[in-house]
Amino acid sequence: MNTVTEPAVVEVRELRKDYGRFQLGPLDLDLPAGYVTGLVGENGAGKTTLLKAMLGLVRPDAGSVRQVGDGQARPGLDLGGVGVVFDHLVVIPEWTVSQAGAAVAPFCPSWDAGLFAELLTRFGVVSGARVGTLSRGEGSKLSLALALARRPRLLILDEPTSGLDPGARYDVIDVFAEFMAADDQHAILFSTHIASDLDRIADHLRVLVDGRLVESGPLPEVLERHAMVRGPSSALPASARAAVRGLRDVGGTFDGLIATQDTAQFGPEVLIEPASIDDIVVRLSHPAERSRA
Numbered sequence: 085m086n087t088v089t090e091p092a093v094v095e096v097r098e099l100r101k102d103y104g105r106f107q108l109g110p111l112d113l114d115l116p117a118g119y120v121t122g123l124v125g126e127n128g129a130g131k132t133t134l135l136k137a138m139l140g141l142v143r144p145d146a147g148s149v150r151q152v153g154d155g156q157a158r159p160g161l162d163l164g165g166v167g168v169v170f171d172h173l174v175v176i177p178e179w180t181v182s183q184a185g186a187a188v189a190p191f192c193p194s195w196d197a198g199l200f201a202e203l204l205t206r207f208g209v210v211s212g213a214r215v216g217t218l219s220r221g222e223g224s225k226l227s228l229a230l231a232l233a234r235r236p237r238l239l240i241l242d243e244p245t246s247g248l249d250p251g252a253r254y255d256v257i258d259v260f261a262e263f264m265a266a267d268d269q270h271a272i273l274f275s276t277h278i279a280s281d282l283d284r285i286a287d288h289l290r291v292l293v294d295g296r297l298v299e300s301g302p303l304p305e306v307l308e309r310h311a312m313v314r315g316p317s318s319a320l321p322a323s324a325r326a327a328v329r330g331l332r333d334v335g336g337t338f339d340g341l342i343a344t345q346d347t348a349q350f351g352p353e354v355l356i357e358p359a360s361i362d363d364i365v366v367r368l369s370h371p372a373e374r375s376r377a
Contacts, residue, residue, distance in 0.1 A: 091117050094149065094150070094161065095150045096138065099148070100145050101137055106294075108133070108134060109147065111295075120286050121288040121289070123276075124290070125293060129293055130292055131285075132275070139166070142246045151165070166237075166268060167240070168239075169242065173215065175226070180211065180214055181212065183198070184230065188234075192235075194236075199232065203232060224247045228259065232236040241272065241273065241275060242275045257281060257284050267336070286303050288300075291364060293368055310343065310359040311341070311344045314355050317338050318336075324346070332373075
């Protein structure tokens with residue numbers, strides 16, 4: 085599923101990786117220039133596998149990843165123009181923070197040492213500290229500083245705020261917003277479980293379930309396509325049960341996710357409310373009915 089019409093920074097086509105017990109794809113994915121794209125799905129949905137396949141860290145069985153503008157397809161991205169933040173710090177623990185920057189710099193043609201130092205100060209990460217002594221939150225901030233100091237066009241983020249307290253998360257989201265404002269050709273692919281972060285910054289949403297994209301589009305449109313429905317079980321017509329995704333019918337009441345176009349199937353006793361990102365992810369990931377008397 086892919087509904088993007090804006091010019092893309094990256095085009096993924098027919099990407100597939102088969103592990104036997106789990107298969108990613110085949111899927112198509114476009115990352116539009118000038119936008120933040122949120123990638124969401126439950127644990128095991130394939131988010132990290134997708135990111136690693138895009139980066140060439142996992143060899144896909146089929147498909148291509150094309151960085152638009154270079155005129156060719158390749159099994160991964162040109163990392164010279166990509167900043168990457170994973171949910172764990174990929175730096176030798178014995179290095180100091182400043183040594184980590186010095187080690188990365190020679191591989192980054194656009195490395196900005198001044199920006200790296202500025203971000204460390206802004207994030208409160210001590211340049212002389214040993215990497216192995218950093219807290220998880222400090223490690224996340226170091227990863228982000230290393231990624232941004234590359235002066236990338238594209239940021240690929242895998243749970244970049246998971247180790248941060250709420251205040252620090254706000255600061256980091258502000259940095260992402262500044263990155264996007266600096267150039268209308270910048271783009272971010274932001275994989276996260278923290279829906280509130282996407283509420284603040286995401287323009288587009290991609291929902292991954294069991295290795296497949298099941299929902300895609302501008303975030304407001306995705307939210308408008310879905311609604312939550314709840315009410316007494318007696319008010320749920322048998323003819324409407326199939327329209328409810330992730331239906332829970334417990335203790336005489338029911339709730340679930342519906343397409344907004346199906347609201348006319350429900351009567352006045354049923355409450356229909358806007359769906360959140362979490363509602364969409366959970367109910368599309370578990371669409372089968374769950375009932376208990």
